[in-house]
Amino acid sequence: MNKKFLNAVLFGALLASSTGTFTSCKDYDDDINGLSERVDAVEKTLADLNTKFGALAYVKSVSFANGVLTVTDQSGTPTTYTIPDNDTNTTYTLDVTSSREGNVTTVTVTLTGSDNSKIVKTFTITDNDTVTQDTKLDPTKFWMDSEGVMWYGTKDDKENSIKTGVAVPKQPQHDKTTVSVVQYKDETGVVVGWEILVDNQPLSTKLLIQDVLPITSFEYIPTKILAGWGERVIVFEENSYKQKTIVANEVKTSATATLYMSNVAAPQYRVNPSSATLAQLTEEGKAQILKQTVEQVTRTPGVFIDWKKTTIENGIMTVSLEADPALFEDEADKLDMIALQFETTAKNKVTTEYVGVINKDAEIDVVLTDKAVTATNPGDDANHFAITKADAEAQVAKIDDKNMPMTGNAALVQNVTYSEAIAGINLTELVSACNVKDAAGHKFFDYTKYPDLTLSFEAVAYKVNETPQERYMSLDGVTFKAVNYGNVNESCIGKAPMVLAKLTDSHNGNAIVAAAYIKLLIVGDAAAKPEPDITITENATIGIDCNNSAYTWSTNDEFMSTQVYTFSTNEKLTALSKEQFHTLYGYAAAPVVGFDNVGTWNVTEILTAGDNKANRGAKFELTTAPLEAKTYVAYAVYEKTTDADVIVSIANGGMYPKYVAIKHVVKVDPINFTATAKEKAPNAWNGNTASIYCQTPGTTNTTQIIGDLNELFVGGKVQFDYSSSFDAGKFPSFVADNMEYTFVFSEKNLKATRGLVTGVDGTQYQLALNADKTELHAVGKDLTGTAVASAITADNLVASLSDANNNDVTFANTAVAKNLLNKEARGADSFYAVMDIVYENGCDMTVPVTNGEFNLAFIRPVNVSSDASKFFTDGLNEGDPANTLKLGELVTFTDWRKDSPLNSFAANLDYYRYYGVTKIECKGNIADVVETDWTGTRKTLKEAFGAELASQIITITSKNVTYTTAEVTAVPDFGTASYIKSSRVEIKDYKLYIPLTITYTWGTIEETIEVQVKATK
Template identity: 25%
Template sequence: MRKRFVKVVLFGALTFAATTSFISCKDYDDDIKRIDNEIGQINQSLTDLKTAIGNNGVKSVSYDAATGTLTIVDSNDKSVSCKIAQNLPEYSLEIKDGKVILKKDGSDVSSATLPSAEVADSFDPTKLTINAEGEVLYDGAKTGVKIPKATSSIASIKKDGVIIGYTVTENGVPSNFYIEDALPLTSLVFVPEAYLSGVEAMRATNLTYDKWTVNTQAVTEKGEIWNAPANPASNSNITPDMVAYYHVNPIGVTMKQISKLVLSADDKEFVGTRATDFNIANIDLEKCSITDGILKVVFNGNSEAIQKIDASKITVMNLKATVEVNGGSKTVASDYAAIYKSILKDFVLANAQDAGVHKAHLYGADATNTKAGLVGKAEDAIAKDPLCEVAYNNKEGIDLSKWVETHYTEWTDANPMKQIGTGDKTIANDKLADYGLKLVYSLSDYYKGDNKTLQSSFFANLNGSVLTAKVGSITEDPIAAVGRMPLVRVELQNASNGEVVNVGWIKVMITRGDVAGTDYPKACGDLNLQCTPKTWNLTFDEMNVHIYQKLGLTKEDFHAIYELKSTSTNPSGQKVATLKAGEYGEVVELNDADPNVETVCLAWTVTDVDQLNAIAKDGQMIATATYQPKNDKSRADVTITFTASVKSPSASFDTGSKNTEYWYNNMNNIRMNTVVPGVTPNDCSFSVNVDNVFEGNKPSFKLNNTVSDDFKLANISYQYIFSAENNNVKVMGNDGKEYTLTVTANGKELRGNTALVAKIVGTNVEYQETPEAKAILNISAHDVAPFTAKLDMVLTNKCNMRLPMTDGQFNAEFLRPINVFANEGKYFVDATDEGYTVKMLDLVYLTDWRDYKFAKGTSASGVAYDGSAYYDYYKVQSIVADIANITTNMNGNDIETKKLSEVTNQIDIKQANSSVVGDYGTITYKNNGSNVQAFKVKIPVVVTYKWGTVKTAVYMDVQKTEGN
């Protein structure tokens, strides 16, 4: 009997009262070093054992402690051994009376009760495992018992005193050798084919078909012809044995352990049960088998008594297996599963290798994949491309069964029948026998050409479904078969009487086999960015040495076999290679004027655009020219891969170019301001020449690396632009709105919500007088957080290619031209004659971006100035108190939020002559009501000037009513 090699988890195979003995290399013993030295090579030995055993399975395992030899005997009685450690101390693990007991040399070391208090009848050995720390687990829970942890050990697994396997571990890596027949069957789990009303189910089938017959098998250019049923009437049928499949547990159970299999059936109603007329004949164990842990049960019975699919009852069955255990027997039962009857028909052979959602049928098999009028004719396949290919020197051949599968449709046994599911269903080749079907493969001869060269019988051998090449009777190195296309007929047959259910054809191409190509990497080195295209040539010596010679071909042979993969030519008529996606430039084939003598070479050209695109990524350029075989598909492509690195030049400001006194914030910021009063032009304009912040009023630069002549500084010009980094920056305006900045494509305009904010003209940055620009400019004083935009210094050469700068970006701070402040100590007095009046210019004072007051004064550095004309220079149009929004603390209110008008309507505050330049009027307080005690008011003040508005607030005391 064939047995398998199985990898199992230690303890996973134990049953109740089983004993597992451990021969350990470490832990409690004094001779650790000796043992480690002896076992040091065990991993390689075990690998050799596994290789020697292969898939033959294990028949027996034995260990000789005296010699340290582990011996494995496979199912073919082949013996393989390896040396391991000798006379190692013995440890054992026993499961007894619901306890886990660890022993050393027969004496208890430790014990613990199983976590779930299991007893003999319910103990499940498959739940017993050990983790990496050596802790014994039951159903995943720790038992409290720990095996002495050993990086190297040998464990003999025993059941009732019989060794059933060994687990050998070296440096924590286990290798397991296991004898399958030692483990008894514990459970059966049904494998469903379908679900019937939600119940797992199998089917009893009846196959109906009309047989195909031979018309002629004459050898012609069009090949043989078969008679396909024109009007199928399902005159033939097959009623195969019924087959049910069950998972066996443990997986190593074999048929020799099972002495009897019994299936019993019932018809189940929604309520209650009744006896069924579906009788199952005795199961013939010879027809049953276990493969890869799956039990196949073959049986027959009165299928007519099975409840119909649309009935109110369903027929169910379960399987009982009698197994031999400890000299006695026990019965293991499966779960219940449904069984239903169905009709299979419309059988057709299909291409199992087809990648489509609905696999194409074989040529000639039916009208789905067949040219009109060619059903049942080999001509259909002869006219089509081969489905597969095999090398002429492939002695193992090609197994055509991998290209074939059987399709069918399934129907209920009701009248009228209804299709079950949609479209085709599939029977795998290894399941055909379950349905009473088989596949038969035959060479289908035809000839080609006027000399009538036979394509099948002369150039192919067919052994079952395996095709190999030949030439007549020559099978050793049949090179002349290359290019021939034999045809194989596939018949789906009734296994019992040979009637043909369906026919299809497979066309096979015999090839040279995989002939290696070659790949020559043409490294072109570094290229300094330049304006003009750059060309590299694959030279004659490279083509001859690395292509022709490496392939073992002459130049004439190479170009007879290969051609450049190309879909276009350039204006000179040269072939242009088809490059892969994402590659650079153009590769052309250079044919010499004398093609009989000279070498065909290649030239790779990259333009300035290619160079710039590469720099934008990683600077690496690649182009792959491919020579592909013209007709011989067995040959691999030949590729020449050009590579080059584009070196991007860079520059920076020359040392000392930045005039340090004009730069702020670690030389990263420059400041923009309106023209100083009295300096031409004396118009409060906001236009700043950026050149002025550099020494000599012009920037100077230095190159940081080697460059092409195109980037020498003599060929470089400069300009300023707004950086793209300004895009999508959000700023607030003093009008309460949020503005999103954008930069135009040329970098010359900065916008906020589409409105122009600033622009660059020549080397000047000019701030704009749009409402949006003014709102952004006046959001903050110059000494707090002025509006800032990023500028880029852009260097370009004569072909308008950009020379990147390492320090070419800096910030421009736009200083608010004027500031407004509240004078302290100003107040109103209640109940004075005609009200109490205060001048606006006593209430607030103005300064400009230099902190010069709008009056005669002295600067912080001691310079005397006369700022009385600044009102006119900065075009201060008005200073207005926002009367409606005056707030107060009267009556205990919050002066920041409570409006005076909401507290009382008896207090009247008015302003006069707010737009008189140089004076800006007065503000008067009157109380038209009762006596009042002292309180405070907050008066918002708005100053409007050429560049927008500036806001402040004045806090004033209102003194109590006079005389009270």
């Protein structure tokens, strides 16, 4: 049920108990405490419908509407409590208590919220007040017999119970059968009983209040006491007035004869039970007037009071009566009294008490006012509506940017909300009236109790800014409806139609009693919240680029007209014309929070000559250079004006978002193609390995190890082919004319990939690169992280690259480089560096080269081997020169070349000087380092012969050699090796393995030579 309305005290009646609880919340279905799944649960649920609110006769009614709880006492005085209408959680409890002191009863009404809020108000009742105990509907007295018939009374006393006429038929049952009871209303919306639903379908019979609880009495609610009599009276007012006319859009008072209204009164009666409805009376509540005079003075019979109308609402009956003023008792000691008699649909008659009636005449001058004028608030002249069209036109009636009435509007302008205006508004609810002829000067005039007075309305034509306001309204009798001109949603908001209100008297040929011009302002239902900001996105995709000529994109008229001005992404907003858009919005030159660019951009507004608010747009210039493979974003932002006059000049201007942004998204694709280095010089390669050598001997050469990597390719340079996916239009920075190549040392040289490298002396290193990969270094094997780069020095340089393409390679003349170079002779195990070819454009963007990686071997300049023609012989005489061999002749020297005699030192003796061979030596204790196969397996001399004899096998004497500029013509004297063993037994052939260290320009070479010892002679 709708819990907001506290006539949830059930159909207007105040039910049993003294406390009622309800919740301030949104509407719920009109179901009442859902019944159980069985039909026979109806009885229990009816009893539980509402056991709230006491039978205290002090409270006449309780109602809740529009956030206000109203408690009305028996005298008709309302006490109000404001309930937060947007609070959907708080439960409120209403407590009614009373205390008595003397002849005064104090009634306290307390409203307590579950949030601990509390409102307390009181009123008093004296013994002189009439308090009628209202007959209450007791829902606990409903019961259902075995046939499904509903009764009202005591279940055990069927004879004295009332048969309601409602029978619940037997219904097919299933697992989810539901039964509920809902309010049943007549065509006017008045609750007259209940309707029972089974599985949400109504039964054919209904439980009506009139079937259960008939009307028992009416109690007159007095408003006047006759002076000198102390008697409650009904006053019939005989009012006279001067007719009004409309002349040239102005309301004027006629100077013609005085007119008289019909003589009427509208007494009110409290109905018992208060849950009764007009449906319980016959002939729409027509009353028979019973008359008498006090002191039993009988007058001439005649009907001098006629019944006009009866209404019952919230337990109060109002009866409209009209009298003939000439027939009222005019003797001072006599008073006419009347009672009203009604017939119920149950055919019984109910008669009110007798109340005095008198006639009162007065001259009135009625003016129409705003609804603030009431019986308790007569107001003043400020409440008078305008009596000229010009005055009404001059009233300020504007809305602000939120579609709310603007501060400074005229007070008499009637604000009507959009949704209510579209649905239809009863204009009579906006209008009240006052009598300015009253002695008090300004008194509320209730025209509604005069059946001959009618308030009507006419549309008044006028313009605001050349826009006819009447086109935004329609009138159907007293119902005003707003009209969206041109079917543009909410286009009527901010418009101010005008009506002419006329109060006419049918008793006098529809003479005008009062008239006024009323301006209505159509406003938003609530403060208009702008729609969310709108962003129109334009996407573009380009290739990665140097962006030397900055990328640009500009909107055109078609884009602005079809994408921006249309607001097509929001169905609530209507498309604007160019002029409207650029009137409502201005270009935001400064950055706007929330619209953050990615990348460096220049975004500017495009203006046409004359700044005519048309054909505008935005230019986007991406100045980031070079472009990365990522997404760049820029915004051109238009910001709505804060000028309320501009906003309201556009239909629904307040709804349009604060910002409209054009978002340009540029996706930069990475390269999707590769390059292939082509036309390697075939003779320069051994598979994927090329080699760098020492310069060959000559008068102008040195022993540098250098080379030109370009010579490895046909034509002396590297040339490239692109894969088929290359698109020169998308990647203009990568066309051949913009590309260059370089050689670099590859990162595959690093420890993570290659591991460690070893020098001739056994030292292990890890290779390292400088920042631009043009230097190769060898550093400590255990270094990690930044320590590797920090360890790079000139002393541990291994090789370097130089020249335009890094094509010139030089092997370093450092101890570390020499150590690595001399580890192996020319061959598969020569020291090498992994190289990369880098192909890049003018802004250092690279294209992967599919075959750009290769190995570059650095070849040791000098090789050493045994001379098989040199040998020792066992058993010769001591000191025989045949057993003393020159070290220079004991070994064979060749340079890095393969072919003899070109590579032979023996054939080219000056090679000793050119390559700087300065020493041949056997390092260490000969017995420990020289080996022999004397025992059949290779062992050191000490192991083979024992320590004493091992020292008597061979002696080696080394000499240092120096060179002059003179050409060498004989093998230099590097010393000798002598076989000194004295044979005590005959021996066969065996071998000596002598480790020699050769020192030359590029370091030292360690080579073990094999010397034959021939058998004993």
